Amino acid sequence: MRVLLTGVGGQIGSQLKKDLGGLLEVIGTTSRTMNLLDAEAIRGTINKIRPDLIINAAAYTKVDQAEADHEVAMKINGMAPGVLAECAKMRGIPLIHISTDYVFDGNQESPYKEDDPVNPLSVYGKSKLLGEREIVKVDGEHLIFRTSWIYGEQGHNFYNTIRKLLAEKDEIRVVSDQIGAPTSSLYFSRVIKKIIVMVFIKRQFPIKEVKGIYHITCGGRGSWYDFASEILKSVKEKQPCDCGLLPLQTRDYQTAALRPLFSVLDNQKASQVFSIKQTDWRDSFDEIVRGGESG
Numbered sequence: 001m002r003v004l005l006t007g008v009g010g011q012i013g014s015q016l017k018k019d020l021g022g023l024l025e026v027i028g029t030t031s032r033t034m035n036l037l038d039a040e041a042i043r044g045t046i047n048k049i050r051p052d053l054i055i056n057a058a059a060y061t062k063v064d065q066a067e068a069d070h071e072v073a074m075k076i077n078g079m080a081p082g083v084l085a086e087c088a089k090m091r092g093i094p095l096i097h098i099s100t101d102y103v104f105d106g107n108q109e110s111p112y113k114e115d116d117p118v119n120p121l122s123v124y125g126k127s128k129l130l131g132e133r134e135i136v137k138v139d140g141e142h143l144i145f146r147t148s149w150i151y152g153e154q155g156h157n158f159y160n161t162i163r164k165l166l167a168e169k170d171e172i173r174v175v176s177d178q179i180g181a182p183t184s185s186l187y188f189s190r191v192i193k194k195i196i197v198m199v200f201i202k203r204q205f206p207i208k209e210v211k212g213i214y215h216i217t218c219g220g221r222g223s224w225y226d227f228a229s230e231i232l233k234s235v236k237e238k239q240p241c242d243c244g245l246l247p248l249q250t251r252d253y254q255t256a257a258l259r260p261l262f263s264v265l266d267n268q269k270a271s272q273v274f275s276i277k278q279t280d281w282r283d284s285f286d287e288i289v290r291g292g293e294s295g
């Protein structure tokens with residue numbers, strides 16, 4: 001089975017390449033080899049590679065920058081997924097797409113289910129929602145996985161930013177009133193691999209019956225401050241660190257893009273359909289800190 005994987009250099013793309021590589025023939029693309037701003041380049045590359053499955057792990061992910069870069073974010077996150085979906089449908093192959101908790105406004109008090117009302121607060125969230133809708137409109141075989149707060153050893157993410165700040169500063173302040181579920185790229189990729197094996201390799205379910213949107217995140221919940229506290233603890237286990245960590249309210253931390261105050265995603269649908277057992281985010285984080293590929 002040949003897979004075309006966009007965003008192969010990104011956090012999730014690189015982890016998927018690693019995890020799926022031994023199982024499938026994975027051909028990764030970057031913005032240089034297949035620019036999602038160019039619909040013709042997308043069609044041409046897919047015709048050339050002739051994949052059996054497309055995984056779209058590429059996106060415009062600079063949440064604050066997207067506020068000023070509306071058009072580009074909408075094209076990459078909103079329109080390109082529709083082009084990928086059309087190509088997939090024409091070839092009669094499935095599309096796996098990744099979306100985000102930022103499609104919700106955060107006003108709900110219980111974890112969001114897949115069909116809860118969406119209301120993105122930012123251009124990034126709106127562009128990702130458009131991407132979901134374009135794929136659903138094409139109505140081919142698709143799986144859309146919404147995830148949240150992705151981090152890992154590699155890439156630009158909260159974990160690496162906080163580690164750097166802890167090494168450089170005497171004191172840092174981190175937002176304590178945005179609640180979500182930090183999710184390691186390792187956990188996310190493992191779950192996606194399990195689903196790919198079930199649906200496309202072992203063919204345990206017809207894709208027609210299971211197509212749609214699923215929430216895939218680590219379990220539990222925490223604030224960015226809670227996450228930073230775990231990071232600080234893990235740093236202190238390895239070396240002395242005198243940097244202070246203080247909580248901060250969102251209203252005192254201005255960013256270009258608004259973010260939901262509560263964006264925990266309910267994973268029950270994925271648990272029921274694909275027998276996914278969620279790992280608590282703190283356990284998953286421990287595994288990353290210990291350099292784990294196990295479990």
Ligand SMILES: NC(=O)c1ccc[n+]([C@@H]2O[C@H](COP(=O)([O-])OP(=O)(O)OC[C@H]3O[C@@H](n4cnc5c(N)ncnc54)[C@H](OP(=O)(O)O)[C@@H]3O)[C@@H](O)[C@H]2O)c1
Binds near residue numbers: 012030036100146151
């Ligand atoms: N990060 C999070 O916290 C988070 C949370 C929820 C959902 N997600 C979703 O998860 C997916 C993967 O996110 P990530 O964190 O792995 O992102 P990432 O590390 O920022 O990687 C994104 C990738 O997209 C590629 N890309 C950007 N513009 C492109 C273009 N015009 N054409 C082709 N490729 C382009 C980049 O490739 P180049 O380097 O070649 O430009 C990059 O490798 C995205 O759909 C994102 O919305 C992420």
